[in-house]
Amino acid sequence: MVSMREVAIAASVSVGTVSNVLNSPDKVAPATVERVLAAIDRLGFVRNDAARQLKAGRSRCVGLVVLDIGNPFFSDVARAAQERAAEHDLVVLLGSSDDDPHRERLYLETFDEQRVFGLLISPSGNDQDRLLALHHRGVPVVLVDRDGHGTPFSSVAVDDVAGGELAVRHLCAAGRRRIAVVGGPASLSQIADRRAGAFRAAESHPGVTLDVVDTYAPTVLAGRDAGERIVGLPVGERPDAIFCVNDLLAIGVLQALALHGVAVPDDVALVGYDDIDFAQSATVPLTSVRQPRAEIGAAAIDLLISAAEAGKTEPEHICYRPHLIRRSSSGG
Structure with missing residues (x-):
C-alpha cells in the first residue's frame, strides 16, 4: 500500500499538506493541490478511511x-x-x-x-x-x-391501519361481501396493522364477512400458495374479494386464480398494497394502496x-x- 508519506515525497510537500488536500483542499494553493493529486494518481494511493474514521469517531x-x-x-x-x-x-x-x-x-x-x-x-x-x-x-x-x-x-x-381500512372499504363499496385478507406473518407490525384496518372496515359494513388466509411470508410464492388454497375451497365458500397485505402476495394470488380459470375481477375482486411498479403492469392491472x-x-x-x-x-x-x-x- 502506498502511504501518505510516499505521496508527500513524490509531490515535494509535507504529509500535512497531503492531508489537507484530501480533507480541506480549500486551505491549499491550487497549484499544490494539482501536484499532490497528480502524485496520488501516479502512485495509486488509496486513503485509509478506517484510520480517518477512527480519528473522527464517525x-x-x-x-x-x-x-x-x-x-x-x-x-x-x-x-x-x-x-x-x-x-x-x-x-x-x-x-x-x-x-x-x-x-x-x-x-x-x-x-x-x-x-x-x-x-x-x-x-x-x-x-x-x-x-x-x-x-x-x-x-x-x-x-x-x-x-x-x-x-x-x-x-x-x-398509517397502515388506515391503509387496510381503505382497501376493504373500497371492496365493500363495490358490493363485495365475502372478503379474504391474505398475508402474514402477523408478527410484522406492518402486516398486523393492515389486517386490523381491514377488520375495522368490515365491522362498519353489515353483512360483510372477513377471513384471514395466513402466509408464511409476504412473497409471490406465498401468495400463489394462498391462491391455491382459496381456489381449493367449494365454489360457494370462496371469497368474492381478496385484500393482500402487499403487492407481491397479490401477484402470486393473481397467478393462482388465472391458472384455475377464476376471473379477476368478475369472480373475485383483488386489491394489493404498496403500489410497486409491477402493480400497474400485471396481467390484470392491480388496484393497490400506495405508499410514498x-x-x-x-x-x-x-x-x-x-x-x-x-x-x-x-x-x-x-x-x-x-x-x-x-x-x-x-x-x-
Missing part, C-alpha cells in the same frame, strides 16, 4: 437494514435514501435481514464496528436492546416503515441528519397517509 457511511430487498417497496426506499444521502456526501450501506433477527443483529454489530454516521432500520421484531445500545453511544437511529412513538428513535412510517416510497427514503435521511445535530435530543416522527390507486383488478 464515518460518512449510513447503515440501512431492510426486511427484504427483494421487495420493490424496500428497494425504492433504499434508492431514495441513497440519493438524498449523496446530497450530504454520505454513502448508504445496505443490508437485508430477510426478517431474521439473527441476521439483523449481525448487520447492527457490523455497522457499529464501522462507526457508521447513523442507522436506518426496518426492524424484524420488537427487541430494541441493540438499537438502544447504539443510541446510548450517540449513534443516530431512525426507524423506517415503523412508528417510533414511545421510543427514543425518530421514525418515518405510513421515495418520500419515505428521503425523509429517513433527513431525520437521521437532524438527529445527529449537536444537542438534538427529542425524536421526530413522520407518518404519511396512504392512497388507494384504483385499477382493473377490483372492477374500478
Whole structure:
C-alpha cells in the first residue's frame, strides 16, 4: 500500500499538506493541490478511511437494514435514501435481514464496528436492546416503515391501519361481501396493522364477512400458495374479494386464480398494497394502496441528519397517509 508519506515525497510537500488536500483542499494553493493529486494518481494511493474514521469517531457511511430487498417497496426506499444521502456526501450501506433477527443483529454489530454516521432500520421484531445500545453511544437511529412513538428513535412510517381500512372499504363499496385478507406473518407490525384496518372496515359494513388466509411470508410464492388454497375451497365458500397485505402476495394470488380459470375481477375482486411498479403492469392491472416510497427514503435521511445535530435530543416522527390507486383488478 502506498502511504501518505510516499505521496508527500513524490509531490515535494509535507504529509500535512497531503492531508489537507484530501480533507480541506480549500486551505491549499491550487497549484499544490494539482501536484499532490497528480502524485496520488501516479502512485495509486488509496486513503485509509478506517484510520480517518477512527480519528473522527464517525464515518460518512449510513447503515440501512431492510426486511427484504427483494421487495420493490424496500428497494425504492433504499434508492431514495441513497440519493438524498449523496446530497450530504454520505454513502448508504445496505443490508437485508430477510426478517431474521439473527441476521439483523449481525448487520447492527457490523455497522457499529464501522462507526457508521447513523442507522436506518426496518426492524424484524420488537427487541430494541441493540438499537438502544447504539443510541446510548450517540449513534443516530431512525426507524423506517415503523412508528417510533414511545421510543427514543425518530421514525418515518405510513398509517397502515388506515391503509387496510381503505382497501376493504373500497371492496365493500363495490358490493363485495365475502372478503379474504391474505398475508402474514402477523408478527410484522406492518402486516398486523393492515389486517386490523381491514377488520375495522368490515365491522362498519353489515353483512360483510372477513377471513384471514395466513402466509408464511409476504412473497409471490406465498401468495400463489394462498391462491391455491382459496381456489381449493367449494365454489360457494370462496371469497368474492381478496385484500393482500402487499403487492407481491397479490401477484402470486393473481397467478393462482388465472391458472384455475377464476376471473379477476368478475369472480373475485383483488386489491394489493404498496403500489410497486409491477402493480400497474400485471396481467390484470392491480388496484393497490400506495405508499410514498421515495418520500419515505428521503425523509429517513433527513431525520437521521437532524438527529445527529449537536444537542438534538427529542425524536421526530413522520407518518404519511396512504392512497388507494384504483385499477382493473377490483372492477374500478
